[in-house]
Amino acid sequence: MKNNNKNILSTIPKIIRHSKYKITDLAYFGGTPLFSRVRSTGQLFAPNQKLFFHRMRQVFKDRWITNNGPFVLELEERLRCLHGTSACIAMANASFAIILLLKALAKKQSGNIILPAFSFRGLPHLVRWAGFEPNFCDVNPVTHTLDINDVQRKINSETAAILAVNNVNALCDAEVLKGVADVNGIPFIVDSVYAVWSDKSLSPSSRYSDAEVYSLHATKLINGFEGGYVTTSNKDLALYLKENRNYGIQKGGHVAAVGMNAKLNEIHAAMAITSLESLDKIVDGNRKRIFMYRSFFEGVPGVSFAEYDNASYCELILLEVTDIWPFSRDETIDLLRAENAMARPYYDPPLHMSRDKKPSLVLPETEFLSSRFIQMPAGEHMVENDIKKLADFFNYLHDNSGDIRKIFGEFKR
Amino acid sequence: MKQKVIKSTPSLPDASLSFDEPLHVGQLNMPDWQAFEQTFKGIFGRQYYTNHGPLEAELERRLTDMLGVRHAVSMTNATTAIMLTLNALDIAGEVIVPSFTFPGTVEPISWAGLKPVFCDVDPVSHTMTAELVKPLITEKTGAILGVHLWGRSSDLYALERLAEEHQIKLLLDAAHAFGCTHQGRLLGGFGNAEIFSFHATKVINAAEGGVVVTNDDNLAEILRAARTFHDVDVCPTDLKRMNAKMSEAQAAMALLSLGNFVCYAELNKQRYEMYADCLSGLPGIHFVDYARDEKSNYQYVVLDVNERISGISRDELLRELEAENVLARKYFSPPVHQADPYCSQNSFADECFPVTIDLANSLFQLPTGQAISLDDVKNICALLKKIILK
Numbered sequence: 001m002k003n004n005n006k007n008i009l010s011t012i013p014k015i016i017r018h019s020k021y022k023i024t025d026l027a028y029f030g031g032t033p034l035f036s037r038v039r040s041t042g043q044l045f046a047p048n049q050k051l052f053f054h055r056m057r058q059v060f061k062d063r064w065i066t067n068n069g070p071f072v073l074e075l076e077e078r079l080r081c082l083h084g085t086s087a088c089i090a091m092a093n094a095s096f097a098i099i100l101l102l103k104a105l106a107k108k109q110s111g112n113i114i115l116p117a118f119s120f121r122g123l124p125h126l127v128r129w130a131g132f133e134p135n136f137c138d139v140n141p142v143t144h145t146l147d148i149n150d151v152q153r154k155i156n157s158e159t160a161a162i163l164a165v166n167n168v169n170a171l172c173d174a175e176v177l178k179g180v181a182d183v184n185g186i187p188f189i190v191d192s193v194y195a196v197w198s199d200k201s202l203s204p205s206s207r208y209s210d211a212e213v214y215s216l217h218a219t220k221l222i223n224g225f226e227g228g229y230v231t232t233s234n235k236d237l238a239l240y241l242k243e244n245r246n247y248g249i250q251k252g253g254h255v256a257a258v259g260m261n262a263k264l265n266e267i268h269a270a271m272a273i274t275s276l277e278s279l280d281k282i283v284d285g286n287r288k289r290i291f292m293y294r295s296f297f298e299g300v301p302g303v304s305f306a307e308y309d310n311a312s313y314c315e316l317i318l319l320e321v322t323d324i325w326p327f328s329r330d331e332t333i334d335l336l337r338a339e340n341a342m343a344r345p346y347y348d349p350p351l352h353m354s355r356d357k358k359p360s361l362v363l364p365e366t367e368f369l370s371s372r373f374i375q376m377p378a379g380e381h382m383v384e385n386d387i388k389k390l391a392d393f394f395n396y397l398h399d400n401s402g403d404i405r406k407i408f409g410e411f412k413r
Numbered sequence: 414m415k416q417k418v419i420k421s422t423p424s425l426p427d428a429s430l431s432f433d434e435p436l437h438v439g440q441l442n443m444p445d446w447q448a449f450e451q452t453f454k455g456i457f458g459r460q461y462y463t464n465h466g467p468l469e470a471e472l473e474r475r476l477t478d479m480l481g482v483r484h485a486v487s488m489t490n491a492t493t494a495i496m497l498t499l500n501a502l503d504i505a506g507e508v509i510v511p512s513f514t515f516p517g518t519v520e521p522i523s524w525a526g527l528k529p530v531f532c533d534v535d536p537v538s539h540t541m542t543a544e545l546v547k548p549l550i551t552e553k554t555g556a557i558l559g560v561h562l563w564g565r566s567s568d569l570y571a572l573e574r575l576a577e578e579h580q581i582k583l584l585l586d587a588a589h590a591f592g593c594t595h596q597g598r599l600l601g602g603f604g605n606a607e608i609f610s611f612h613a614t615k616v617i618n619a620a621e622g623g624v625v626v627t628n629d630d631n632l633a634e635i636l637r638a639a640r641t642f643h644d645v646d647v648c649p650t651d652l653k654r655m656n657a658k659m660s661e662a663q664a665a666m667a668l669l670s671l672g673n674f675v676c677y678a679e680l681n682k683q684r685y686e687m688y689a690d691c692l693s694g695l696p697g698i699h700f701v702d703y704a705r706d707e708k709s710n711y712q713y714v715v716l717d718v719n720e721r722i723s724g725i726s727r728d729e730l731l732r733e734l735e736a737e738n739v740l741a742r743k744y745f746s747p748p749v750h751q752a753d754p755y756c757s758q759n760s761f762a763d764e765c766f767p768v769t770i771d772l773a774n775s776l777f778q779l780p781t782g783q784a785i786s787l788d789d790v791k792n793i794c795a796l797l798k799k800i801i802l803k
Contacts, residue, residue: 049457053450060449063441063784065613065620092489092621095656122642125654129524218462218660225462225660226489247492247516248754255516255752258523261492265613265620267662381460 020396023403027338034339034389039377041344042219043315045282046380047274055270064266068246071269076229078276079214082196085206085231087238090269091245094193094215094228095126096262098163101211101230102130104240105187106160114155115163116146117351118366120193123163124351132160136352138363142307143170147365151180161187166195166205166212168316169306178208189213196221196313206231216264216272219379221282221315224272227264285380286314292384293317293376296391301398302326306373317376318346326401329371331408335397336374341390346373431796432738436789439614440712440782442677444669452665461661464643468664473624475671480601482626484633487659487667488640491588491610491623495558496521498606498625500653501635502582504555511541512750512761513769514560518586519749527555531750533766535567539701543571550575556582561590561600563703563713569595569603576604584608591617592678594708601626611667614782616677616712619667622659674710677783681711684781684790688714691794695801697723701776714779715744717772723801727775733800739780739793746773 025031059065072090080088091097102113112135113127124134138150144167151162162181164172172190181188190205193215205212211234214220216227232238240257243250248259275282294305302325306318321329329345336343348370353359377386397404443449456462469487476485488494499508499521508522512531522529530549532541539562546557557576559566566585576583583604587593590600591609601607606629611622625636638648640657648654659667670677682704689700701715718727725733727743734741748769750761763770779793 044460044462046457046460049454053453056449056453057446060443060446063437063443065441065443065618067613093656120642122654122656125642128653129655131526218464223462225662226656226658247520248752249516254747255749255754258520258754259516260496260520260524261490261517261621263490263621265663267620267666268660271662 020393023400023407026335026404027340028335029407034393035341035386037381038340038342039381039386040219040342041316041375041378043221043223043282043286043379044218044381045221045223045275045278047223047271047278051277052271052274055274056267059266059270066263066265068242068263069266069269071266071273072264075264075269075273075276078273079229080231082276082279083203083206083212083231086233086235087231089230089232089238089241089245090264091228091230091241091262092264093217093226094191094213095122096245096260097213097228097230097241098123098126098189098191099130100241100244100260100262101189101213102127102132102161102163104237104244105189105210106130106132107186108160111158111160112156113161113163114146114151114159115351116144116165116366117361117363118144118347118369119165119351120191120347121351123165123191127163134351135159136361136363138365139369141365141369143167143172144369145170145172146177148173148176148180150363151177155180155184159184159186161189164188164190164205164209166190166192168194168312168314169308169318170312171195171203171205171309174205174208193220194316206233210234211237216268221313222272222279223275224264224268227268227272283313286378289378289382289387290314290317292387293319293391296388297394300391300394303394315378316346317378319374319376320372321374322372326398326405329374332397333374336390336393339393341377341393343377344375345370346375432789432792435738435740436780436785436793437740437782438742438778438780440616440618440677440681441613442616442618442670442673442783444666444673448669448672449665452669453662456661456665463658463660465641465658466661466664468661468668469659472659472664472667472671475668476624476626479671480599480626482602483628483630484626486625486627486633486636486640487664488623488625488657489659489663490612490621491586491608492517492521493655493657494608494623494625495584495586496524497636497639497655497657498584498608498632499525499527499556499558501632501639502556502584502605504582506553506555507551508556508558509541509546509549509554510558511560511769512748512766513539513745513772514562514586514749515588515745516749516752517588518558518560519755522558523754529749529755530554531755531761531766533768534562534772536768536771538565538567539563539703539772540565540567541572542568543575544568546572547575550579550581554579554581556584558584558586559604560586560588561593563701563715564590564593564600564709565703565707566590566593566595566600566603573604588612588615588623589713590710591615592674592708592710597707599708602628605629606632611663611670616681616710617667617670617674619659619663619670622663622667678710680783681781682709683787684785685711685714687787687790688779688781688794691791692716692797695798697721697725698797698801712781714781716777716779718775718777720775725801727777730800731777734796737796739796741777741779743773743777746776748773
């Protein structure tokens with residue numbers, strides 16, 4: 001792969017150092033944006049339309065468009081094989097999956113759930129929907145995953161489960177977390193929305209966790225419009241989830257538990273299967289993109305990309321802004337977004353800090369990391385010339401930071 | 414294509430009608446293929462697959478126009494819509510709800526952290542009346558959740574007055590009721606909010622989908638925040654949020670269905686009237702004419718079996734129909750108060766719900782919807798007659 005990426009770079013014309021020539025060229029100050037069309041941070045893979053419509057013809061013919069249809073079953077089987085687990089249960093989205101998993105597995109009906117505070121903003125809501133309170137833990141400064149020491153400090157008699165998160169750059173320490181969960185007699189669930197494992201063999205988190213959750217949202221690796229799925233080797237759990245995504249209705253029609261409507265429909269399943277068939281191509285593109293970002297940004301002082309595990313599918317591009325960089329992370333994002341490069345803060349605010357209250361916890365690593373990272377434009381829309389433009393832009397910002405800061409101050413007044 | 418096949422079967426030893434392919438209950442209305450392909454090519458062209466896209470916006474706008482309401486907040490499905498609405502209305506305590514309904518009406522009450530208090534229904538309308546609800550109201554009651562069963566509602570104005578008198582919320586599960594009226598007024602603007610379903614079995618087919626309609630600006634704003642984790646203009650600090658968005662694919666399907674609604678309802682009506690006509694006078698079978706005096710979508714065909722007169726129980730009748738590929742379904746059986754999560758509570762013993770129990774044992778639905786022709790209706794009725802009269 002390294003040789004291929006070098007070949008790509010050699011075909012690109014010599015980099016023009018600055019594409020903005022004066023301060024007022026910056027879109028933030030009224031200039032023309034770098035990009036005429038928005039560049040987002042999501043994957044937004046466009047699958048083969050012909051194949052999608054071919055599948056939809058079948059749906060029309062059968063008139064089976066939801067309620068555990070053939071494409072849902074096919075998708076579950078394909079994903080089960082991809083992940084090497086005993087079961088895969090498709091859902092309307094990953095949020096439903098997490099709620100139902102917590103309900104299914106938690107040691108008790110109320111209490112708290114251990115989860116990282118440096119993570120997806122929806123997680124505390126899902127924990128509350130399941131009837132629990134979040135028990136926020138700090139994270140490892142390199143992997144950004146649950147800090148084992150803090151987990152051990154925070155776990156208590158009311159803890160009902162551990163909900164760890166695999167990040168795009170690194171996996172959580174599943175073996176150790178499983179050990180902690182076992183000592184406390186509680187289940188261990190992993191949110192792997194950004195960490196689809198590539199190997200045919202079980203990933204560490206699949207091996208050690210009770211279940212893992214993935215997403216089929218359009219901005220994720222596999223585009224199913226909306227969707228999610230659970231993998232597990234627990235067949236009883238799999239049956240429970242299949243019943244409870246359909247109102248708790250068992251075979252025979254009896255309602256055995258308080259379920260939900262969390263079913264994936266056939267249109268979304270057909271879209272997901274069609275996307276899944278291009279998984280290798282999607283991952284290859286992502287890896288090329290991160291390589292190009294690293295290469296083009298190499299000379300930009302004060303910023304660097306997160307270190308990615310070799311197995312990462314690199315669907316997010318995480319740029320760290322250090323103290324050497326002349327702008328704050330949020331100022332940089334404002335400048336980028338004005339250029340239609342819709343960068344975003346990565347996991348900010350930290351989950352233990354809401355907008356309006358003083359946090360009752362101090363989680364130093366989380367609070368530090370929350371101010372550092374930018375989610376850069378990524379996915380299918382980002383071609384090499386776009387990445388080159390962004391590198392130019394950063395260089396321009398750096399070289400003219402003094403003048404830009406002066407006008408920034410006037411703009412903000 | 415379904416074919417009329419004359420053959421003998423174990424259940425009907427004389428020559429009888431049968432169907433090569435199963436006939437299902439549920440609308441299963443599919444749009445025109447060209448229109449579908451064009452609409453989805455538009456989605457692919459825009460590369461806007463979800464996250465509050467243009468089709469979701471257009472759907473909500475068309476719904477507010479059609480229903481004459483201020484707000485339509487689309488959701489991934491109606492059950493989730495009820496859950497988020499109950500949560501958004503900031504209700505505490507108990508919610509009075511019929512047991513004679515689908516579990517998807519009641520389960521959101523539990524998810525919202527509230528307790529369902531079951532209520533019997535009226536034997537004619539199959540819905541809760543103010544008279545039935547009133548004795549169940551206590552200081553713990555936070556809301557009434559009524560159901561427009563078969564698209565029919567009764568006593569809506571009395572329920573609204575009752576809710577106002579006791580300062581409690583009124584929510585309506587309108588899953589069956591798109592395009593239906595109550596005393597001439599389109600359903601959608603009653604109570605604090607109404608929730609319609611766009612499940613594939615309903616007259617408007619989004620594969621899965623739902624919408625909350627309301628004239629309450631504050632509630633609509635909260636629901637728009639509750640259904641997503643994206644940044645919104647207004648979001649109460651402690652609001653529990655969820656991914657409950659409808660995708661552009663779902664919105665596309667719903668829009669295509671909306672465009673055909675008048676046609677679907679008209680064809681449903683023809684099948685409905687054909688069933689009523691063909692089954693008229695059949696001993697022990699009562700056709701539930703829920704659409705009399707009001708506008709309806711006619712999406713259900715509901716019959717009531719009197720075993721004593723017909724000589725056959727509802728369940729036996731369904732088995733005989735199923736043997737001939739007519740997949741009629743009992744609705745709603747068992748009633749929700751008998752479901753495992755709720756039956757352990759003593760106040761929900763069967764004696765409290767005589768009408769519910771009676772309906773749960775005697776009602777069933779026959780196939781109707783786009784895949785069912787008028788000839789199919791005639792043949793199904795002929796089959797029913799043979800079974801009853803043998």
